[in-house]
Amino acid sequence: MTKQVLILGATGQIAGHAITALLDKTDDHLLLFTRHPQHLTVTDEARETVIKGDTLKMDELTAAVAQADVVYANLRNPEIEQQAKNIVAAMDKSGVKQLVWISSIGIYDEVPGKFGEWNNEMLGGGQEDSYLGTYRKAADVISASDLDYTIIRPAWLTNKDEVEYETTKRGEAFKGTEVSRKSIGTLVAAIIADPAKYARKDLGVNKPHTDGDKPAWY
Numbered sequence: 001m002t003k004q005v006l007i008l009g010a011t012g013q014i015a016g017h018a019i020t021a022l023l024d025k026t027d028d029h030l031l032l033f034t035r036h037p038q039h040l041t042v043t044d045e046a047r048e049t050v051i052k053g054d055t056l057k058m059d060e061l062t063a064a065v066a067q068a069d070v071v072y073a074n075l076r077n078p079e080i081e082q083q084a085k086n087i088v089a090a091m092d093k094s095g096v097k098q099l100v101w102i103s104s105i106g107i108y109d110e111v112p113g114k115f116g117e118w119n120n121e122m123l124g125g126g127q128e129d130s131y132l133g134t135y136r137k138a139a140d141v142i143s144a145s146d147l148d149y150t151i152i153r154p155a156w157l158t159n160k161d162e163v164e165y166e167t168t169k170r171g172e173a174f175k176g177t178e179v180s181r182k183s184i185g186t187l188v189a190a191i192i193a194d195p196a197k198y199a200r201k202d203l204g205v206n207k208p209h210t211d212g213d214k215p216a217w218y
Contacts, residue, residue, distance in 0.1 A: 005192060006031045006068035008055055008075060008087070011039045014102060014157075015074040017185025023047060025189055033064050055083045058090065065090040070192050072100040080134055084141040091147060098195045099142065099149045100188055107136040107153065110204065111174040114213040139202070148199040150191050155179040155206040156215040168204040176206030177215045183207065 005022060007015055010032035022028050023044055032040055033051045042048045053060035056079060065071060071091060075083055084101075091099060105111060106119045109126070116125075124130025142149050151170075156178045165183040168175055184205060191198045210216070 002026075003028045003069040003192070004031060004067055005029070005070045005072060006033060006064055008033050008061075008064075008071065008073045010034045010050075010074070011036055012074040012076070013159075014154075014181045014184045014188070015072075017182045018072065018074070018188040019048075019185075021186050021189035022192065026193060028192070031064060031067060033061075055086055058086055061086055062090045062093060065096055066094045068094075068096055070098045070100070070195070071096060072188055072192065074102050078134060081137040081141060084138040088141060088145045088147065092145075097148045098192070098199075099147045100191050101139070101142050101149055101151045102184070102188075103139050103151050103153050104132060104135040105153050105155050105174060105204065106132050107139055108170060110153075110168075110170075110172070115177055115211075116174075118214045143202065148195060150198040150200075151202040152184065152187065153202070153204045154184050155204075155210070157181050157184070158217075162207075164207050165205050166208050168206075170202035170204075172204070174204045174206065176208065176210040177212050178210045179205055179207045 005028045011034045030048045033053050035054050037050045037052045051064050055061050111119050123132045125132050127133050155176050158178050158180050160180040162180050163183050163186045165179050
């Protein structure tokens with residue numbers, strides 16, 4: 001069945017890989033929602049519709065969600081908690097259930113050992129108004145909803161041209177230190193294609209065998 005997939009933050013790098021995977025592996029129609037449409041390159045005009053909008057403006061967001069069967073949020077913003085609240089409200093209003101949400105490694109203090117200490121130092125673990133603190137609040141909004149959400153917590157991201165990843169569940173210790181953006185984009189496409197398998201899951205995602213005190217390039 002062809003789906004209408006709304007991609008919020010469509011100019012993001014992970015979103016770019018997800019768009020490629022969705023175009024290659026599905027017949028879905030993609031609604032590319034962004035504040036900066038000039039930065040998008042449409043490769044299939046029959047299957048990609050660009051929507052200029054802002055997730056902090058409820059009228060713009062609600063109008064876009066009303067067209068969708070699935071919402072994939074690829075956002076990075078100090079106001080991400082409010083964005084999460086807006087998205088949940090818009091999806092509830094339109095009866096859209098499936099949400100794929102990109103979050104961050106470390107929001108649950110789930111990263112063990114020296115890498116966990118390094119990650120907290122870099123991202124402000126334990127501080128309510130830090131990067132991790134704001135992303136934790138946003139994830140809590142999503143997980144408290146009745147949506148069929150999938151939260152993705154990627155390891156530190158690389159631009160390697162590879163698809164190689166493993167996952168951990170919420171409550172399990174995070175593995176590895178890095179993962180490619182292409183891997184995350186490919187996983188997003190897989191989740192959209194098989195929503196029941198991933199419904200109400202909260203996944204850490206890493207490349208296997210990349211354990212260490214910090215990512216290899218630091």
